[in-house]
Amino acid sequence: MERKGILFVLSGPSGAGKGTVCKALMDTKTPLKLSISVTTRSPRDGEQEGLNYFFRSVAEFEEMIAADALLEWAKVYNNFYGTPRSFVEQQLAAGHDVFLEIDIQGAMQVKRRFPNGVFIFLIPPSQRELESRILGRGSETTESFNIRTSAARDELQKMREYDYVVVNDVVADACVRIRSIIEAEHAQVRRNLYLIENW
Amino acid sequence: MERKGILFVLSGPSGAGKGTVCKALMDTKTPLKLSISVTTRSPRDGEQEGLNYFFRSVAEFEEMIAADALLEWAKVYNNFYGTPRSFVEQQLAAGHDVFLEIDIQGAMQVKRRFPNGVFIFLIPPSQRELESRILGRGSETTESFNIRTSAARDELQKMREYDYVVVNDVVADACVRIRSIIEAEHAQVRRNLYLIENW
DSSP: OOOOOOEEEEEOSTTSOHHHHHHHHHHTTOOEEEOOEEESSOOOTTOOBTTTEEEOOHHHHHHHHHTTOEEEEEEETTEEEEEEHHHHHHHHHTTOEEEEEOOHHHHHHHHHHOTTSEEEEEEOSOHHHHHHHHHHTOOOOHHHHHHHHHHHHHHHGGGGGSSEEEEOSSHHHHHHHHHHHHHHHHHBGGGOTHHHHHO | OOOOOOEEEEEOSTTSOHHHHHHHHHHTTOOEEEOOEEESSOOOTTOOBTTTEEEOOHHHHHHHHHTTOEEEEEEETTEEEEEEHHHHHHHHHTTOEEEEEOOHHHHHHHHHHOTTSEEEEEEOSOHHHHHHHHHHTOOOOHHHHHHHHHHHHHHHGGGGGSSEEEEOSSHHHHHHHHHHHHHHHHTBGGGOTHHHHHO
16 A cells, blocks of 8 residues: 555653653654754764754754744754754655654644644543652652643643544553554545545 | 443445454454344344344334334345444443444445444455455356446445545454554544543
């Protein structure tokens, strides 16, 4: 079957385990191209252009914003980070699925610019589990803990904007569910109408 | 996660291998309840009421039609066959997924009465393969062969009415795709909005 590339966006509230699930998915043989971000920060030891990041000057980054060449972007501690549209579009055109792991604000930006993407919302199994994960990081004061758990509750409401929700109870199980979503999306009739013409 | 039952309808052109795929799915540990048909024909040796079929008189069957108690029905060689709505609804209410394997005409009847079902279109990998499968049955004259292959081409157009299309190249692979569809459908946000309220 001819297989066109699909953009999958994994997002969800803080503490859901997006990074862990994304890494586990990439470590298995799931055929996905991880989206590579563009950033204005300096490369760290061992980081390679076009592999870890695309490294650009602030002026170049601002040109990309102006040219609508980023699916989303944000400024974090004086550095810019963004998702280059061209990389995503080239991979999709070559038939590769692209995987983008990003916070909710970024995902909502991507959705506006790329509504054909498939948006997956990762959530922790329960509020209690989320609280325990945030505490487990060990770096929280009571105040910052309360702010973060309250923010996570608000963020959960954003689920309505997504196509799928995956509960991250066990990382391997969450990966199985995400791989099922990838497979099922490829089987959607609207993505396979060419079969009728080619028959 | 609270898991509500979903009705999955497997259909497709003649020669796609619906029966084989359905049997393979049931033989594996996919947690699906196979829909049980109601029929007016007599039980054959070993067939059990409520297991193979619900056996009913013609008068009873006609009452079910009148009461809109069948999701679909057809008359085949003087016998009536149909899908009882109550069995499907009871299984779904108990949280079980229900699987219904049926021809295209029946599937279209079910879709009208049960639009919340998930409709999967099974197709052979190619026209050549379909022709070879029809020939393989050995019972075809040239004329009936031509009628059947032409009908299959027409039936392929019905793909647009379905949610998913699965190519039946290798039965085990088709089953994997169907299981992915089942898993992904359960992950759809619209089926999980209760998570927001229960959080």
